[in-house]
Amino acid sequence: MKNARDVVITGMGVISPVGTSITGLLEYLETCRSGIRQWESHYLTRKFPAATIPQSFEADFKRIELPYLDRCAQIAILAARQAITDAGLDTFEHEGPRAGLYFGSARAGTASEERWFEELLLEHRQTAKPFAVFSIMHNAPAAHISIRHQILGPVMTHSSACTSSGCAIGDGYRQIRDGYVDVAIAGGAEAPITASVLGAWDGTRAIATIDPEDVGLSCRPFSNKRTGLVMGEGAAFIVMESRERAERRGARIHGRLAGYGVASDGYHIGSPKMTGQAEAMSLALADAGMAPDEIGYYNAHATATKGGDAIEAQAMRLAFGAAADRIPVSSTKSIHGHLLGAASVLELIISTLSIQHQMIPATLGLEDIDPECSLHHVPNTPLRGYPIRSAMSFSSGLGGTNTALIVAKDL
Amino acid sequence: MDRTPDAIEVKIKEILNTEFGIDAEQITAEATMRDLGVDSMHVVYVMLDLEKALDVKIPLEELNLPKQVTVRAVAETIAQHLVAPK
Incomplete structure (x- = not known):
């Protein structure tokens, strides 16, 4: 596109x-x-x-x-x-x-x-x-x-x-x-x-x-x-x-909104589906014209439910392939909770800040990683001095709507 | 309770001050509702409060208040339209 x-x-x-x-x-x-x-x-x-x-x-x-x-x-x-x-x-x-x-x-x-x-x-x-x-x-x-x-x-x-x-x-x-x-x-x-x-x-x-x-x-x-x-x-x-x-007008630019993907599960009112999630991620990557390994940080939807986190981890693997092993992942909901309709925008801002400040936020309370959620996690301590050029923020909604937003450093 | 225009005006001023925090000195008889930042929903609220305070029914649909209505004009219109106590 x-x-x-x-x-x-x-x-x-x-x-x-x-x-x-x-x-x-x-x-x-x-x-x-x-x-x-x-x-x-x-x-x-x-x-x-x-x-x-x-x-x-x-x-x-x-x-x-x-x-x-x-x-x-x-x-x-x-x-x-x-x-x-x-x-x-x-x-x-x-x-x-x-x-x-x-x-x-x-x-x-x-x-x-x-x-x-x-x-x-x-x-x-x-x-x-x-x-x-x-x-x-x-x-x-x-x-x-x-x-x-x-x-x-x-x-x-x-x-x-x-x-x-x-x-x-x-x-x-x-x-x-x-x-x-x-x-x-x-x-x-x-x-x-x-x-x-x-x-x-x-x-x-x-x-x-x-x-x-x-x-x-x-x-x-x-x-x-x-x-x-x-x-x-x-x-x-x-x-x-x-x-x-x-x-x-000489405005200060925080970042470029590089890509957006939206796709739905068509599956269940309360349970997510991996393929719908992965589709939204892939569409965002295509919209941005980026390969998976160009994403420097993935801000997860992960709300800390038993089923949801594991499905998202699988979806990310499906969309990102081998790059999923290298991209730092965190769910900042561990510190700010789930803001429901305001979650995506807060997490996009966090992703933008991570690019601006070369800092990958951590998932708090993550000492014991569920093998079903295996990804390149950033547990408890943020990665500092970690320059990245782009980040994806993913969200998944009850009812089956999934969105992925990609923000990139403005060059 | 007294249902004369004077008494109703006093009550309106009290409601605007206590419920909506409008400075009492601003609420003169000749101040318009618009000047005070009071819109039609606030006026409805005032009417409902007045109905309780005066133990009357105010036929809101008949009042037909103009947009630039003053505090005094609201009091006089209400006094004219009061119907039998509930």
Whole structure:
């Protein structure tokens, strides 16, 4: 596939359990420090490990705005603002429909929805507050960002579970590459740490138990000791532009989005399939015009479920062949948990930072590698002074959608 | 409770201040809702609060408030449209 236009990343922003700025995130990665804590709700007897951001963001907004803003929208607005500011931009009103916003979320206004259900079912209210619909709806975070920054082209919301922001970034990338828009803000947000979501996920039996010695070590991808995934909250965004636009305005370029692949399993609502995953990886490589051994780092989806990690390891071997033995692999979910719809974008940013800082992040808690997940793992300690030119970030979503994004050093 | 325009105006000001954090000094009788950053959903919320406080039914669909409505005009319109206590 021939790229019509180069797409470059000129802005990055993050609000996450492992840092509420890009600098903060980098520090967590360099020290391989966990953002996983114990979480509990008065509705549930079980205590959960969860990657939470231990602060409120309400003070960042006017009180009159807050009834509209679920926590998911709040962190989305703040992370998008960081990315836009990082790109040296603010309003896009002069771009008209040539600026787009591509957002991904699996659940969006969960806490607001839970609150309305409390009012309906426990307090027996017949009518919701007038803000309820607007704080619950899935596209609310995207709409708030577009209103604040006057993004007047496509404002799209993707929801494909754990690949939501991967699809959003892929959509924006293709729109720039093919000439429909010149600049795109893309990312995702999730604030699912609520009793209704954790209780529902507990029903799948896929949630990790709290590590008895250190709650921060509760998510152990690829390990024989893995017990399941750890839910996380957070938001992350990137600004993408056509190269000519970025160079014309003298923007700092963090990296080039070199390839995107999306493919689906067509198999099972809750179980992944190796071939669908491998297809997405191969499509991304083909889109980038790269051979497998040109990838310098693979940021895995690996959520630390028994079945999922092993299937991904097989899929990577299928797509990468012999190169799979040489490419450093880690799952940074071991420190930031699973941000569901915001996972892909956070992990793409991490992959970009790994190129910029010549540092391969590690998988925390990986002392005892499951032979079924055998790859070139980076356990516990990041590789420093490790120059790479490109990285792949892979995501796999419940329902069977798989995305792979390749970021490359801009030469 | 007193259901005169004056009393309703006082209650509206109180709701805008306590629920939405609008500075009390800004909420004059002649301030428009738009100037205060209050949109139609906030107005609906105020109405629902007033219904509870005054123990009345406010027929929202009949109010037909203009976009530049002032705090005083909202109070007067509500006073005119109050229907029998619930």
